[in-house]
Every structure is written in C-alpha cells, then in structure tokens.
Amino acid sequence: MESKSCVHIRQEWDIVGARQLGRERAKEIGFGTVDQARIATAISELARNIYLYAGTGKICFTIIDDLEHKGLQIIAKDDGPGIRDISQVMEDGYSTSGGLGAGLPGVKRLMDYFDVISEVNKGTEIRTAKWVR
Amino acid sequence: MRIPILKLHHYLLISIQIDLDDKTAIQFQEDLLNKIHKEGATGVVIDLTSVDIIDSFIAKVLGDVVTMSDLMGARVVLTGIQPAVAMTLIDLGIHLQDVPTALDLEQGLIKLRQELED
Numbered sequence: 128m129e130s131k132s133c134v135h136i137r138q139e140w141d142i143v144g145a146r147q148l149g150r151e152r153a154k155e156i157g158f159g160t161v162d163q164a165r166i167a168t169a170i171s172e173l174a175r176n177i178y179l180y181a182g183t184g185k186i187c188f189t190i191i192d193d194l195e196h197k198g199l200q201i202i203a204k205d206d207g208p209g210i211r212d213i214s215q216v217m218e219d220g221y222s223t224s225g226g227l228g229a230g231l232p233g234v235k236r237l238m239d240y241f242d243v244i245s246e247v248n249k250g251t252e253i254r255t256a257k258w259v260r
Numbered sequence: 261m262r263i264p265i266l267k268l269h270h271y272l273l274i275s276i277q278i279d280l281d282d283k284t285a286i287q288f289q290e291d292l293l294n295k296i297h298k299e300g301a302t303g304v305v306i307d308l309t310s311v312d313i314i315d316s317f318i319a320k321v322l323g324d325v326v327t328m329s330d331l332m333g334a335r336v337v338l339t340g341i342q343p344a345v346a347m348t349l350i351d352l353g354i355h356l357q358d359v360p361t362a363l364d365l366e367q368g369l370i371k372l373r374q375e376l377e378d
Contacts, residue, residue, distance in 0.1 A: 143279055160312075168313055170302045172315055236352070
C-alpha cells in the first residue's frame with residue numbers, strides 16, 4: 128500500500144503547512160508522540176532549507192506499508208543552487224545562514240534513513256524515512 | 261498573528277498556544293522586548309506546554325530572546341517543555357544550556373522569585 132502527498136514550499140508559512148501535514152501522516156500510520164515530533168521537526172528543517180536556499184521546492188510524503196517496512200518516507204526536492212560540498216553541510220555546527228547549524232546532521236539523527244543527492248546549479252533531493260517500531 | 265503578553269505585577273507571562281511560524285516568532289521577540297521596556301518588567305515566564313514542535317529556528321529565537329531580555333535586565337524562564345520536544349531538541353544537537361527552565365508555570369514563577377528576590 129502506498130499513498131503520496133506533496134506540499135509546495137513557496138512562502139515561509141508553507142514550512143508550518145508541511146510539518147503539520149507530515150505530523151498527520153505520521154499519526155495515521157501509528158507513530159507515537161515522540162516520533163511524530165521528530166518527523167515534524169525534520170520536515171521543518173528540510174522545508175526551511177528549501178525556503179532559504181532554493182526559494183521554492185516541494186516536500187512529498189509516502190506512506191510505506193509492505194512486508195518489510197512500515198513507515199513514512201519524506202522527499203524534499205528543489206531546483207536551487209545545489210550543495211557544493213555535502214560532507215561540509217553534514218558537519219555539526221556548519222551553517223551559511225547564521226542559524227544554529229543544526230540543519231542536515233540534525234535531520235539525519237531524527238530519522239532512520241537519510242540520503243542527499245545534489246548537483247550544483249541543478250538542485251537538491253533529500254530522501255529520508257522513519258520506520259514504525 | 262501576535263502572541264499575547266500578560267502583565268502580572270513585575271512579571272510578564274506568555275503562553276504560546278499556536279504552531280509558531282518564523283514570522284510570528286520574530287514578531288514575538290520584538291513585542292516581548294518592547295513590553296519589558298514599557299512595563300519595566302524584571303521577570304518573564306514563557307510557557308511552552310502547548311508547543312509540540314521546536315525546530316532549530318524557533319530554538320534560536322527563544323534562546324536569543326532570553327539573552328536579549330537578560331541584556332535589558334529581565335530574567336526569562338522557559339517552562340513546560342514537553343518530553344517529546346526535549347528529546348527532539350537533543351537529537352537536533354540543540355542544548356539550550358544557558359537557558360533557565362522549569363517544569364511548569366508555577367515552578368517558573370517560584371524560580372523567578374528566588375532568583376530576583378534573594
């Protein structure tokens with residue numbers, strides 16, 4: 128069983144919209160409150176990255192429920208400037224925006240699966256997932 | 261959207277009951293500092309009982325407002341941080357180490373009184 132829904136990130140308020148939808152999806156498939164908060168926070172970080180660095184993009188949620196896994200997959204995709212040095216942005220404390228720099232390494236710790244594909248001047252796609260335990 | 265700031269003697273009380281977006285958070289920061297200035301408040305309690313997500317940006321805004329208020333001479337205590345929020349913040353790598361906290365509003369007021377009146 129798979130069901131997919133996407134939120135377009137165009138304005139700041141969409142960050143809240145994305146994390147609220149993500150939390151609802153997480154609740155539907157049976158995540159507890161702590162994991163719901165983790166998922167919503169991860170989405171918030173991903174959506175803010177899109178808004179800050181790419182301007183626009185989208186975040187898609189897919190509910191995965193097969194023999195091996197049950198969980199939520201989140202894909203954050205934009206056509207922005209891309210990430211030049213992925214290992215650098217995965218370092219704790221690295222930030223180009225003057226924020227806390229919790230961004231991507233934080234998201235990786237909040238989720239169970241995490242992968243970044245990025246091409247300079249083409250865009251970035253971050254795939255992440257959390258499994259119901 | 262504006263977050264209401266209530267005055268109680270020399271203290272200001274805030275209960276955040278909405279899902280904070282960036283703009284509202286920044287507006288709140290400004291409103292609180294202006295209110296501290298206007299009322300001559302010495303202590304502030306920001307209650308987060310109804311907040312079920314704090315991401316890195318909101319955490320930064322809250323941490324900053326504590327430091328900013330401190331610069332003005334007002335002590336801020338954050339209260340009611342939910343277990344799920346505390347766990348998420350640590351996963352994110354945010355420790356808010358220098359930020360005074362208390363279990364709930366009542367404990368927050370006791371903490372303020374102890375620190376300010378001793």
